[in-house]
Amino acid sequence: xxxxxxxxxxxxxxxxxxxxxxxxxxxxxxxxxxxxxxxxxxxxxxxxxxxxxxxxxxxxxxxxxxxxxxxxxxxxxxxxxxxxxxxxxxxxxxxxxxxxxxxxxxxxxxxxxxxxxxxxxxxxxxxxxxxxxxxxxxxxxxxxxxxxxxxxxxxxxxxxxxxxxxxxxxxxxxxxxxxxxxxxxxxxxxxxxxxxxxxxxxxxxxxxxxxxxxxxxxxxxxxxxxxxxxxxxxxxxxxxxxxxxxxxxxxxxxxxxxxxxxxxxxxxxxxxxxxxxxxxxxxxxxxxxxxxxxxxxxxxxxxxxxxxxxxxxxxxxxxxxxxxxxxxxxxxxxxxxxxxxxxxxxxxxxxxxxxxxxxxxxxxxxxxxxxxxxxxxxxxxxxxxxxxxxxxxxxxxxxxxxxxxxxxxxxxxxxxxxxxxxxxxxxxxxxxxxxxxxxxxxxxxxxxxxxxxxxxxxxxxxxxxxxxxxxxxxxxxxxxxxxxxxxxxxxxxxxxxxxxxxxxxxxxxxxxxxxxxxxxxxxxxxxxxxxxxxxxxxx
Ligand code: SF4
Numbered sequence: 032x033x034x035x036x037x038x039x040x041x042x043x044x045x046x047x048x049x050x051x052x053x054x055x056x057x058x059x060x061x062x063x064x065x066x067x068x069x070x071x072x073x074x075x076x077x078x079x080x081x082x083x084x085x086x087x088x089x090x091x092x093x094x095x096x097x098x099x100x101x102x103x104x105x106x107x108x109x110x111x112x113x114x115x116x117x118x119x120x121x122x123x124x125x126x127x128x129x130x131x132x133x134x135x136x137x138x139x140x141x142x143x144x145x146x147x148x149x150x151x152x153x154x155x156x157x158x159x160x161x162x163x164x165x166x167x168x169x170x171x172x173x174x175x176x177x178x179x180x181x182x183x184x185x186x187x188x189x190x191x192x193x194x195x196x197x198x199x200x201x202x203x204x205x206x207x208x209x210x211x212x213x214x215x216x217x218x219x220x221x222x223x224x225x226x227x228x229x230x231x232x233x234x235x236x237x238x239x240x241x242x243x244x245x246x247x248x249x250x251x252x253x254x255x256x257x258x259x260x261x262x263x264x265x266x267x268x269x270x271x272x273x274x275x276x277x278x279x280x281x282x283x284x285x286x287x288x289x290x291x292x293x294x295x296x297x298x299x300x301x302x303x304x305x306x307x308x309x310x311x312x313x314x315x316x317x318x319x320x321x322x323x324x325x326x327x328x329x330x331x332x333x334x335x336x337x338x339x340x341x342x343x344x345x346x347x348x349x350x351x352x353x354x355x356x357x358x359x360x361x362x363x364x365x366x367x368x369x370x371x372x373x374x375x376x377x378x379x380x381x382x383x384x385x386x387x388x389x390x391x392x393x394x395x396x397x398x399x400x401x402x403x404x405x406x407x408x409x410x411x412x413x414x415x416x417x418x419x420x421x422x423x424x425x426x427x428x429x430x431x432x433x434x435x436x437x438x439x440x441x442x443x444x445x446x447x448x449x450x451x452x453x454x455x456x457x458x459x460x461x462x463x464x465x466x467x468x469x470x471x472x473x474x475x476x477x478x479x480x481x482x483x484x485x486x487x488x489x490x491x492x493x494x495x496x497x498x499x500x501x502x503x504x505x506x507x508x509x510x511x512x513x514x515x516x517x518x519x520x521x522x523x524x525x526x527x528x529x530x531x532x533x534x535x536x537x538x539x540x541x542x543x544x545x546x547x548x549x550x551x552x553x554x555x556x557x558x559x560x561x562x563x564x565x566x567x568x569x570x
Contacts, residue, residue: 072120076129077166079105089163100513101139101160107512108135108164111193115185128168133178134190135164141506142513144484146499148172179498187501195303198508202515204299210332210471211319213293213312217487218275218496220288225267225277231255234270262310274493276310290488290496294504295319295331296472301511302504307497313340320346328352332468335359338452341411341445348448355465357456358449371432374453376440384416385440387432391422393440416440479503482510 084092108131116130139161140151152172154161235252238244251270258273259265267277275288293315294305308315330353337343338356347354377386385393393416401412423429423437432438455461479485485503488496
């Protein structure tokens with residue numbers, strides 16, 4: 032038996048030498064950014080409809096080839112407000128490229144996994160989709176680099192926000208329910224550039240006696256020393272990039288200079304905010320919570336570990352945001368036996384005592400008011416509770432409960448919030464809701480790494496890494512818009528088929544109902560009953 036031949040549509044470039052006689056500009060012209068007045072800046076903003084592939088206009092060619100993402104990206108960027116970008120140029124001189132076109136090259140390139148400036152330069156010259164987005168301009172890598180540097184603030188703030196708004200609108204989603212996640216992203220500096228704390232101190236002291244040391248070297252040593260003073264636990268530092276701390280990467284690649292990155296995303300996987308911090312995911316997440324517009328976010332789902340921080344729980348309560356975050360399981364240490372966890376001790380609010388698993392009371396022995404507001408290093412207020420010596424002395428669980436004479440517990444003033452969270456997280460509805468967190472936010476970092484190639488930052492310093500991170504997230508949100516456009520197109524394509532299926536289904540149900548009616552009538556008709564189900568004939 033011969034197999035049926037597979038027939039696939041063949042797309043061909045229209046090489047007809049004869050162009051149409053009528054104008055084919057049926058889609059509206061791009062918003063005019065070329066100023067007509069002499070006191071305003073003139074931008075180079077080409078109309079991509081002038082570009083032709085064979086006899087076809089570029090957008091027609093892209094549609095024929097099924098590469099429509101460039102059309103959507105240009106449309107989205109066309110709706111953004113570029114006034115902040117344009118305001119940074121002065122009239123006169125050689126006209127600059129329109130910011131929309133240059134940002135389009137960068138963002139469209141990042142959506143395709145291209146983030147190196149030299150690769151972007153080549154991409155702008157060779158890729159037809161990129162030509163549609165940019166209008167066919169061909170800036171070189173230095174122009175692209177200068178553009179990113181010049182518009183650091185606008186790219187990481189205004190454009191980032193505008194693309195988020197568009198993504199929320201097009202995915203028909205909001206900021207009411209968010210999920211947060213964090214990861215460690217490698218900094219640009221190599222681990223071989225790390226210098227130990229003692230070496231930095233010796234270098235700094237040596238510079239005081241050296242007359243040939245440059246001002247830049249002195250400034251670098253000063254900055255490195257200052258960063259080490261701010262981070263007393265840091266053992267080594269990269270002098271050229273002191274903000275990058277030595278952190279353990281999550282893919283078993285050991286310790287590298289890196290940053291902690293966090294994002295919040297909604298159920299349509301649109302990233303609504305992001306932050307970077309030198310050393311702490313918690314600090315970055317607190318910044319995100321602080322920035323959440325009041326009244327917009329009702330619930331935040333965070334991974335285990337975030338709820339260990341009292342400050343973070345307090346922040347969600349003060350902003351009337353419901354937090355769902357499980358308690359982190361204690362990891363047993365090889366060098367120390369695991370103590371009976373705090374959750375096995377019951378706090379008696381009326382008597383202000385803890386009751387241990389053996390039924391003995393731990394009384395308050397010390398009250399600490401915390402550090403004063405002006406203190407550099409903040410310490411939270413707490414109460415210390417301790418068991419009595421006669422109780423612990425003869426207790427059979429003592430070896431697993433304390434390494435001292437008696438068990439002590441330090442209770443933060445926000446401990447009751449943590450206990451309330453533990454009770455909430457034990458509810459089945461909260462567990463079901465929290466189970467959605469993974470699907471909402473975890474694919475974000477996987478996408479950034481695998482689809483956009485963000486394995487390591489290309490820009491130095493916290494501000495450079497923050498800018499790059501936000502450019503990647505803007506590109507990521509553009510991809511969410513593209514996914515929504517694909518879904519809408521697929522639904523529009525399938526709508527007539529689904530309507531037909533629905534009609535058939537309704538007809539089938541009607542037919543079944545009629546058959547059932549006929550059989551009932553036939554069963555009660557005299558002389559016909561025995562033909563159905565072998566029932567006896569009516570008398
Ligand atoms: S060691 Fe002390 S606190 Fe711990 S269970 Fe025994 S009596 Fe209670």
